[in-house]
Amino acid sequence: MSNATQTDIFWSIKSFLEKSVRNRQVCDFIDFCALALGEVIGEEISHHIRLLRTFVVQNIFCEYFRIAREAPDAGNPAWAYVLPCLRAVSEIYPSVWNSLVAENICGLEALVDDLISLMIAMHGMLDIISETRRGNGALSVTVSARIYDFAIFAEHVEFYLRDGIHVGGKFLRRTHLIIQEPSS
DSSP states (O other), X not given: OOHHHHHHHHHHHHHHHHHHHHTTOHHHHHHHXXXXXXXXXXXXXXXXXXXXXXXXXXXXXXXXXXXXXXXXSTTOTTHHHHHHHHHHHHHHHHHHHHHHHHHOHHHHHHHHHHHHHHHHHHHHHHHHHHHHOOSOHHHHHHHHHHHHHHHHHHHHHHHHHTTOEEETTEEEOOOOOOOOOOOO
């Protein structure tokens, strides 16, 4: 992807997310993400979708997670975007997982790399929630619940890959995903 294309994609998706939150149509954003970034059938396009998914997750979703972590008070507008991003990844990655387990070893490796990046960003948010204990209690519970849902999925992936699996006739052995509980 060229820089101009990345910039266009970044602003288009970021604007769509912000508009969806502002208009209380978050489900439209989540559906869009699931369709645009989820399971891909044809190998010709799957590489491009994988790059797009990684770009969106790392440069938009994880960035909102970082912004919320840097200013953890409930008044930070980033929290309004964190929840839709968490819901979107909860839709995207299980769909991708189901298609990759069948036979796509390169895609499976990229998925695990994305999961690790997401878990690190989410761990930072959990640290903030557990350390500050200030702000909106309902927001903290909701964010923690969404992160917990995603962590369960990541643990499922880690369990499945623990002893190595056969994917497309190849044997894949990955290192364990490190999922840490937030410090109390």
